[in-house]
Amino acid sequence: MAAFSYKAVDKGGAQTSGLVEASSAAAARQDLRARGLLPLSVDPTRRAGAGASGLFGGSRSKGIGGRALTVVTRQLATLIGAGVRIEDALKTVADQASNARVAALMLTLRADVLDGQGLAPALDAHPHVFDTFYRSSVRAGETSGRLGDVMDHLADFVETRSKNAQTVQLALLYPAILALVSLGVIVALLVYVVPDIVKVFTSRGAELPLLTRSLITVSDFVGRYGLVVLGVVVAAIFAGAWVLRKPAIRKRFDQWTASAWPMRHFVLKANAAQFAGTLATLVVSQVPLSEALEAAGDTIGNTYIRAKAQAVHARVREGTALSKAMQQATVFPPLLVAMVASGEAGGTLGSSLTRAAADQARDLDALVAALVALVEPAVLLLMGGVVMLLVLSILLPIVNLNNLVL
DSSP: OEEEEEEEEOTTSOEEEEEEEESSHHHHHHHHHHTTOEEEEEEESBOTTSSBOGGGOTTSOOOOOHHHHHHHHHHHHHHHHTTOOHHHHHHHHHHHOSSHHHHHHHHHHHHHHHTTOOHHHHHHTOTTTSOHHHHHHHHHHHHHTOHHHHHHHHHHHHHHHHHHHHHHHHHHHHHHHHHHHHHHHHHHIIIIIHHHHHHHHHHHTOOOOHHHHHHHHHHHHHHHHHHHHHHHHHHHHHHHHHHTTSHHHHHHHHHHHHHSHHHHHHHHHHHHHHHHHHHHHHHHTTOOHHHHHHHHHHTOSOHHHHHHHHHHHHHHHTTOOHHHHHHHHOOSOHHHHHHHHHHHHHTOHHHHHHHHHHHHHHHHHHHHHHHHHHHHHHHHHHHHHHHHHHHHHHHHHHHHHHHHHO
């Protein structure tokens, strides 16, 4: 069975569209005719040998949004936890979906599962919808036979992540708008206002202060080369993103961010929280420690720290205690290592990891909140300082002219 998106006309001449499951496009058209619909177009939601297409636009599936992913994950967790078969759960979620893209995605996954694939391999075809953490967690749950428990923990994680991301976005919205408006005002002053004022000063033959002369230089530069500089900056951003796609360069860059003073604390804290949260979810779901470590390591975004986590996995497989292996990696906070050691000693690794993950998440949330809280006053001070310099550079020559007249 496969999913097809269709456009058809009913007996009254009204056009309708939707999704239908069938073994082939011909069978899909036959099904539509049996419903009293005249098919205009029937397209598969997924081309053979490629990623999602049709509603998913070519070989790369588009995202469905954080809120939709949260709802889908919670629904799947509830159904699978209740003992519903995966293919039936996917069909139920597709039938209940109000978004055509989500429904098409669920039916495409269902078709892959009916073809004999597991849920995790089916998710692998949609990396832009389901990230590495999501797919690794599902794969570990399927391998251990604890998919229902893993999906339940995964739903909680996705909900929390979506809520935190929304909170940060809303907190940064006002400073971002303020910065853009202030920057626009500054550029407008430099390009349109300052040149006219300069003409007045030069016609009087007055000697201009250093601050004003500097402003004139900046104004001339922005007027002549502003667009060129903007183009160079945009090109540099794209070039940097392209260069960072190379694994060797990306690893060196990630190693620098994990060791440089301004970013070290935040990078280590963020990746440790990700690792601990994933590992706690899988261990509590009774996934074997070796498989849980492999999945948790794959979810780390920083490639340098990911390599350290993979080394931890290798040492644990060789018989080293988890706490000792994490200590040797030197990229995990001492408190996290201590709590893991306590859990190993008391035979309560799952609960200790859960508490450690919660502590790391709280510390990370506090750090993010502090950084976000500093953004707004920093933008205000920076833009206010620039505007103050502009005003002073314009007022100082005016004061000098008044002195000359007197």
